[in-house]
Amino acid sequence: MENQPYNQAIVRSFVNWSIVWGLVAVLVGVIVSLQMVEPDLNFPPYFTFGRLRPVHTNAGIYGWGVGMIFATFLYMVQRLCKVPLWSDKLAKFQLWFFNATIIASAVTLLLGYTTSKEYHEMEWPIDVMVVILWVVFSINIIMTILKRKDEQMYISLWYMLAAIIAVAILYIVNAAAVPVSLFKSYSAYAGTNDANVQWWFGHNAVAMVLTAPFLAMFYYFLPKSTGVPIYSHRMSIIAFWSLIFMYLWTGAHHLLWTPVPDWIQTLAMGFSIMLIAPSWGSVFNGYLSMNGQWHQMRENYLVKFLILGITFYGLQTLQGPMQAIRSFSAFIHYTDWVPAHIHMGTMGWVSMIAFASIYYLVPRIYGRELYSIPLANLHFWLILVGQLIWSISLWIAGVLQAGMWNAMNPDGSLTYTFMETMVEMYPYWWARSFGGMIYMTGLIVFIYNLWMTAKKGGSIAAQTTVETTTVEGRA
Amino acid sequence: MDLASIVYLGVTFGMFVIFALIVIRTYSRKRKDEGEIAKYQMLDDD
Ligand code: HEM
Ligand code: HEM
Numbered sequence: 001m002e003n004q005p006y007n008q009a010i011v012r013s014f015v016n017w018s019i020v021w022g023l024v025a026v027l028v029g030v031i032v033s034l035q036m037v038e039p040d041l042n043f044p045p046y047f048t049f050g051r052l053r054p055v056h057t058n059a060g061i062y063g064w065g066v067g068m069i070f071a072t073f074l075y076m077v078q079r080l081c082k083v084p085l086w087s088d089k090l091a092k093f094q095l096w097f098f099n100a101t102i103i104a105s106a107v108t109l110l111l112g113y114t115t116s117k118e119y120h121e122m123e124w125p126i127d128v129m130v131v132i133l134w135v136v137f138s139i140n141i142i143m144t145i146l147k148r149k150d151e152q153m154y155i156s157l158w159y160m161l162a163a164i165i166a167v168a169i170l171y172i173v174n175a176a177a178v179p180v181s182l183f184k185s186y187s188a189y190a191g192t193n194d195a196n197v198q199w200w201f202g203h204n205a206v207a208m209v210l211t212a213p214f215l216a217m218f219y220y221f222l223p224k225s226t227g228v229p230i231y232s233h234r235m236s237i238i239a240f241w242s243l244i245f246m247y248l249w250t251g252a253h254h255l256l257w258t259p260v261p262d263w264i265q266t267l268a269m270g271f272s273i274m275l276i277a278p279s280w281g282s283v284f285n286g287y288l289s290m291n292g293q294w295h296q297m298r299e300n301y302l303v304k305f306l307i308l309g310i311t312f313y314g315l316q317t318l319q320g321p322m323q324a325i326r327s328f329s330a331f332i333h334y335t336d337w338v339p340a341h342i343h344m345g346t347m348g349w350v351s352m353i354a355f356a357s358i359y360y361l362v363p364r365i366y367g368r369e370l371y372s373i374p375l376a377n378l379h380f381w382l383i384l385v386g387q388l389i390w391s392i393s394l395w396i397a398g399v400l401q402a403g404m405w406n407a408m409n410p411d412g413s414l415t416y417t418f419m420e421t422m423v424e425m426y427p428y429w430w431a432r433s434f435g436g437m438i439y440m441t442g443l444i445v446f447i448y449n450l451w452m453t454a455k456k457g458g459s460i461a462a463q464t465t466v467e468t469t470t471v472e473g474r475a
Numbered sequence: 476m477d478l479a480s481i482v483y484l485g486v487t488f489g490m491f492v493i494f495a496l497i498v499i500r501t502y503s504r505k506r507k508d509e510g511e512i513a514k515y516q517m518l519d520d521d
Binding site for chain 1: 476480483484487490491493494497498501502507509510511512513514515516517518
């Protein structure tokens with residue numbers, strides 16, 4: 001297989017650009033976290049919390065997350081189908097159009113253009129760009145799958161196909177709007193329908209952008225890193241289908257206690273709890289694949305990232321269903337508990353898997369062994385500690401906030417004013433910024449390691465040389 | 476319950492039936508080896 005002319009150059013470009021957007025996301029994340037404790041750091045009109053926050057979330061999810069989805073899908077599809085990409089030209093177009101879309105998004109958000117729908121803030125001209133981008137990507141992946149050599153499709157391909165199809169549907173349905181000028185449109189839906197469609201989109205974006213593709217990566221890069229197949233392919237298939245069936249109904253758990261019909265809320269709550277099963281199906285599959293291989297946690301830095309990543313996924317998918325229960329939601333909704341949930345998912349699960357994937361790809365796309373494994377280990381500990389400080393401090397803050405909001409005097413009046421509850425948050429918000437800076441230091445160590453690999457690297461593995469030579473000829 | 480909710484729940488139930496069929500097919504004894512082959516094949520390449 002080594003002589004297959006796989007296109008690695010495009011994978012390398014996507015990895016590099018995702019890292020650029022990842023750095024932007026984390027840097028802006030640290031800045032917005034500081035703006036919450038030091039309001040003087042807001043520089044109106046462009047650099048205020050309100051404008052920078054969506055730049056942070058979109059750079060994180062779409063620049064870093066989707067960039068890595070593009071990189072790894074384009075890599076995995078060639079390997080799993082044992083054929084080269086259907087079209088290299090399309091992939092190259094996708095790369096530059098992706099960057100153009102991210103830049104256009106960041107600029108318009110800073111200029112204050114927004115639909116105000118979370119994770120779908122960009123105005124309609126950018127929606128059109130996103131749709132073109134996704135269609136180009138989908139065609140290339142689907143056509144490559146159709147050319148595949150093995151009839152049986154590995155589980156990662158199933159997750160990839162699901163993500164491709166579902167994101168297209170979700171995005172287009174939620175984007176339906178009436179444009180009134182070049183940068184202003186109104187949603188096609190009104191009132192609670194609008195909210196319901198938005199969160200059907202919102203939570204399935206979590207499912208189809210921040211979950212399914214990263215499970216595809218996990219199922220691919222874990223066995224590749226350990227050299228041992230996954231525990232059960234059939235179990236992964238069942239977990240896949242149950243995840244697909246269940247996620248679609250859970251969006252309304254973002255709208256508990258709102259005017260959305262009660263039965264829709266209850267359905268969302270029920271399905272959210274049921275989601276524990278397919279989510280943990282993958283977690284168990286991952287852990288059981290490590291049977292007899294746990295020593296690799298010490299010896300193989302890649303495995304550490306992957307197993308910690310799937311552990312955060314497991315915790316995330318226990319915490320999520322809990323938050324979807326009405327009584328628990330009544331306590332933590334609107335508090336800082338929720339951002340802590342999100343960042344265990346994004347900084348823990350999503351980013352750990354993305355980092356592992358990049359480390360695995362490095363020798364293949366740069367043609368050199370990683371510059372320094374001790375630096376990779378340092379990176380691991382910095383991001384782990386940074387993320388834990390971030391999440392734990394905000395969980396505590398969330399519970400404290402909820403407790404203060406709910407506290408009542410014997411006469412039924414509120415014990416604390418809103419300002420009093422805000423002041424209590426400051427130490428935790430400082431802790432978050434501190435955790436974020438540790439995380440960012442980890443990211444810089446990672447980038448330095450990759451930079452040095454690209455420049456110098458370690459010894460060149462013979463197999464890698466063969467692969468890159470064939471590929472370079474093609475790029 | 477109005478018509479919309481009945482349709483909503485009907486679709487949900489329909490999907491459950493499809494899911495049950497997938498489980499039965501995946502775990503049928505006849506397809507045991509076929510169902511696991513992909514996890515070995517994916518290790519071939521590289
Ligand atoms: C079984 C799986 C999961 C369930 C049932 C679940 C449930 C929930 C619930 C109920 C909320 C709303 C909290 C509130 O506002 O009161 C929420 C928020 C969120 N979750 Fe999860 N979660 C799950 C897994 C994940 C995963 C794996 C990620 C990946 C990063 C994630 C990312 C998010 C995000 C980004 C939000 C914030 C949405 C917003 O901006 O309001 N969740 N989740
Ligand atoms: C050092 C790392 C990071 C820091 C310091 C940071 C900081 C922040 C801050 C301060 C907020 C606003 C919270 C609020 O409104 O109360 C936020 C929100 C958010 N961040 Fe990050 N972040 C980091 C990494 C990431 C990454 C890597 C991603 C995605 C891959 C991400 C995705 C999000 C999302 C989805 C939200 C919206 C949360 C919500 O709706 O409640 N963050 N982040």
